[in-house]
Amino acid sequence: MGEVLVLMEGIEKTFPGVHALSQCQFELRAGEVHALVGENGAGKSTLVKVLTGVYTKDAGRIFYKGKEVEIPNPRVAQELGISIIHQELNLMPHLTVAQNIFIGREPRRGIRFLLNEKEINQKTKQLLDMIHLDLDPRTKVADLTVAKQQMVEIAKALSYNSEVLIMDEPTSALSDAETQELFRIIRQLRDKGVGIIYISHRLEELKQISDRVTVMRDGRYIDTVRTQDVTIDKIISMMVGREIYETSRANPENASQEVVLEVKNLNRGRVIKNVSFNLKRGEILGFAGLMGAGRTEVARAIFGADPIDSGEIYVKGKKVDIKSPRDAVKCGIGYLSEDRKRYGLMLGMDVETNIVLATIEKFLGFLGWVNKARVRAEAQSHVDELRIKTPGLQQKVKYLSGGNQQKVVIGKWLARDCEILIFDEPTRGIDVGAKSEIYKLLNDLAESGKSIIMISSELPEILRMSHRIAVMCEGRITGELSASEATQERIMQYATMRENRENDARYSSVSVPDATALGG
Amino acid sequence: MESRPVTVKDKAILEDRAKDKAVLRRSLFRSDATQKILAFASLIVMFVVFSLASPNFAKFNNIIGILLATAVNGVLAVGVTFVIITGGIDLSVGTVMTFASVMTGVFITFWKLPIIIGVLGGVAAGALCGFINGSITAKMKIPPFIATLGMMMIAKGLSLVISGTRPIYFIDTPVFSKIAMGSVLGIPNAVLVFFGAAIIASLILTKTVLGRYTFALGSNEEAARLSGINVDAWKIAIYTLGGIFSGLAGVMMASRLNSAQPALGQGYELEAIAAVVIGGTSLSGGEGTILGTVIGAFIMSVLTNGLRILSIPQEWQTVVIGVIVIAAVYADIIRRRGQ
Amino acid sequence: MESRPVTVKDKAILEDRAKDKAVLRRSLFRSDATQKILAFASLIVMFVVFSLASPNFAKFNNIIGILLATAVNGVLAVGVTFVIITGGIDLSVGTVMTFASVMTGVFITFWKLPIIIGVLGGVAAGALCGFINGSITAKMKIPPFIATLGMMMIAKGLSLVISGTRPIYFIDTPVFSKIAMGSVLGIPNAVLVFFGAAIIASLILTKTVLGRYTFALGSNEEAARLSGINVDAWKIAIYTLGGIFSGLAGVMMASRLNSAQPALGQGYELEAIAAVVIGGTSLSGGEGTILGTVIGAFIMSVLTNGLRILSIPQEWQTVVIGVIVIAAVYADIIRRRGQ
């Protein structure tokens, strides 16, 4: 490890109602990958935002290569050679990939004002090739999947050639293959002497990629350790300060045989092709597949969020005609989307309103009068149940950390008391503690007779939680596995079972990567 | 929960609980109420300044005049507050108001219907326009700016067509003018109607489902839809409610002028929207209060009246109002930032 | 690239490649050009209908009349397109135009400066107003709706104050009226200036940094800020550019009327904004084209002219235009959805 690049000490930051950082310290050396971990709301993002000039610190000192610096805005950080991939996507959806990557430093031609579009497209192409991302630089970002957008963010951060690169949960939207690609790039950079701050809730990644780990809790610095000296369990206990709930492998036998949801021959354009499956009472049905396999599409179609071309849906044996989410909710179906900010939350509104949003009709009196006391009690009960960390029911959701936001969305559907719950990537961007709570919650829900569809891109999670697993590829269900027969290998086999014969021929010899390489 | 030794986590929870209380205290202090009192303060300052500048300003008659001048625009502003909180806009409030007053005239003067039917009919005409605005916005997915711009023109044209481009007088029904101009304890009915409407609106906004959904639509419409809310229907309901207030304003206007003036109305939408925004409601939706709107409407009319009383030349009045509109919103922004 | 076994990742990439091609094909098909040709088609339809309805419509003189009637509003609309693409709005374009024409009058008629200085001065006056709009919006964080509403009133008041509420005539400088009313091959200069301004605007929007940041701000301002762009400075620049176009419109207006009319201007902003939106630019920012705006402006003026030629009573004209504004935007929405 080389010289000390960044040294932060005594950092303080307070938001209205939240002491986000107190006496925080952090050290980054050249040529190391330094992981920053902690529960949701521990202050990780805040710390790196202070370092990159997004927030100004209340107190404390920052040294860059030994010299004390002030970083009042992102531009200064860029000029120092610090770049960041934010936890939330920060792209301009109406602009192309190339335009996004070179925003703010467009090559000019002629008199200084003319853009050189050709050059940025070329440079972008090179950059994308470097990270093995095959995209046309002229594609509009709005047309990309979240995962692709995340890769574009990574490409953008790389393009600065910075000496310090900060990645705030870069893998939360990535498939395992893409994650491996990212690690390859990170190692390359590290070998060149770049210092990397790596924030993630996927603790198994730490062992693969990080040299040192700094743990934060409740806005405070806990400790910095060398990764090879500690176990994951040790890190976890440092993070949460307690033991966490661990499921044994979900019981393969599902008690009930009663089918609560049956989907027959669902079709929607090219993204859903003849999807049929059923869901039994008290069952957790895992949906596995690669990025873009169509799992989200199926969920949205069932939920009535998108129109379908054909297909039948039966709830408890009765054929239902779901035309809108409203119909679905009436049939007792709840859907927790994969992009909570866009589809799940009213960011500008308080925790209470978000939790009771789908339920409020239950608390109405004469002329639509809302019974505030009952609403409050309902919301409070879910805040307590889910241990949502918030200063109060009136706190605006946008001020909660990502994990707590996710819990608020879950709270909304628990309040609604739906028979059938579809969880789309329920643990995306959530810390281990909260994750285990969510697992426990899913199990409790299933035990209490609710039926759950769980879409997840994390195979270990799928394997651990599901009674049964459906695997999708290219809009079709390519296989169904019971918990006992499921392994990562078999799931991957189904997940890559392509329709196109030509592709099959060309790739029949492809070896499925082994489980460890997939991050298991 | 099963019994287990107290862990670090539990301590953290206890600590959190203490922290929460502090936060709660702080957030009570910066509650909406406090904020509006501060906004109210700037209204008071304006009042004091004008009172010192002219002995005629703070006289009872002039205050009543200010209240009257606020009433119609205030009701319009209250109505458009709902639409703005959903993240929409309603440019048609002014001409819909006119349309409603023309329809009242048609019912009462042309068709000789009872006054109460005329009043309800006028309000219903406003509601209909609002309903159409809402339907165009919700079902045809036309941005509200355009939908209501279209409605602005349609209502304007129809008012002229229906009235035969002539004012409709309520000469045969002298009682009609009492709706706005009668008074209780010296306070004109129009003012009482305005306050009544504002109170009802405030209750709707804060205590009913409609109010909650108004905020929800403005905050994240897609999330609302995916929560099973019938977004289109509620949106139509909210625009209809806005139309009802425009209709009420139309009846008040007709009563005050004892006539339906078909050419009036355009330009009122900007005044109403300005009042809403000065009152702290955000044009991007998701937040706002009726009390703020009422204060905003008063700031506008106190200013206009005060400058008139001081006999400031009219062209300068325009300049001053322009500056104050910006300053008032800026003060609101500073205030929020300070908290 | 080092050689390595083909991985799942590669498969995904291949899959994506197919997808990307589809996207590419789709986006070629629904490229801006195609879309604008479709928008143009509805203009043509309108044209044909009016030509059939009245033999006087498609006469050369009337076409020139339509072109002239579009010129001033068109330049305003082109200017406000930039602001709208950033997700903002400019309600002051109409009165800023008036302010610029009054200043031109002051320079040329009152101060006897050379015409070219007067013209540049008028444009500069517009730019100044735009600069102030931008500064208030960017630095004071006042929503553009309010900032420019304030500016609308300020510019209106100042125009009256400066001109002494009297028109300023360009009687001593007959050449001045040639700026708009001279002609080349029968096409009035005003029309040529309009087309020139539109072409320059289009180049700025698509080929320069300013244009790029215009889209970036409208698409995701926070992301632009986090990318190190000096958002405030660029925003000010964009509003200033809008002001320059308003200034140009003011000079054209003054030249056409051979006088600066200080009482004119309010109401022009809604027409300009309507043209922009009819042209397919979204009020929520991030997308839009100058060609669309130009077509939108023509749709408005062809409609007005055609209805006049048909001697439709004016109140009905208002209704029809209201309906068509909504219909035009709806057609655009349907068209996009279809693709």
Add this chain to the structure above:
Amino acid sequence: QAKERIYIPLISKGFQHQFWQAVKLGAEKAAKEFDVDITFEGPESESQVDKQIDMLQAALSKKPKAIALAALDSKAVIPLLEQAKAAGIPVIGFDSGVDSDIPVTTAATNNVAAAALAADKMAELIGYQGEVAVIVHDQTSRTGIDRRDGFVNRIKQKYPKIKIVDIQYGGGDHLKSTDLAKAIIMAHPNLKGFFGANEGSAIGVINAVTEMNMKGKIVVIGYDSGKQQIAAIRSGLMAGAITQNPIGIGYEAVKAAVMAIKGQKLPKVIDTGFFWYDKTNIDSPQIKPLLYD
């Protein structure tokens, strides 16, 4: 103790237009002469009846010795006039009458008769037959309606061979009126005469005729004065126009207010008159003082 100065507010129908500025000029002249204070204000457009009422209300709050009013809608102001009467404030009408006996006097132009005179002149100039069009500034305001109806009714009654082919409204906006007039001329190629019922409308017609090179082919008659109209009459572009006596209106209104305060007797109507002016009499001592530019 200094004697309190007499204050008289004038509430007009507008303030931005030339005509009202001329009225204001006359009022100021009288104010100087009689040593009183005046203010002059009016709403932005002649449709804003309620704005005028607010202005009147604010003016009453200032406790003036007298008040002068050009009512946009005479019926709508009656409650306030009664208020003034109760407070002992004499009300003077100007520009157009108020349907009430509260105003002690009214200094006004008879717009209907004035427009009828324009119709007579038009008939004469186009040889008592052919197509004629009209642009009016406003569809609903008293002045707009009176001038339109005065012109149209006279044509209908006295000149059956003249056809009024189109009446449109340009809001007094010079630019809009120009485009409007052009469209009308396009739509009616045989148009022989064009009447613009206020300054903005008349200028619009002149602009249209110039832009379309129809000078000499269409007889243009205007209303009021102003630099451009006067120039157009001198150059023959406009055949002539009706002028009222705006300066006189303002002057008489203030003078009457002063007399009313002093308790002097006033006639019920002060007719300030209207005149036809064209190339021949534009510089005559009778016309010249009535024109403004």
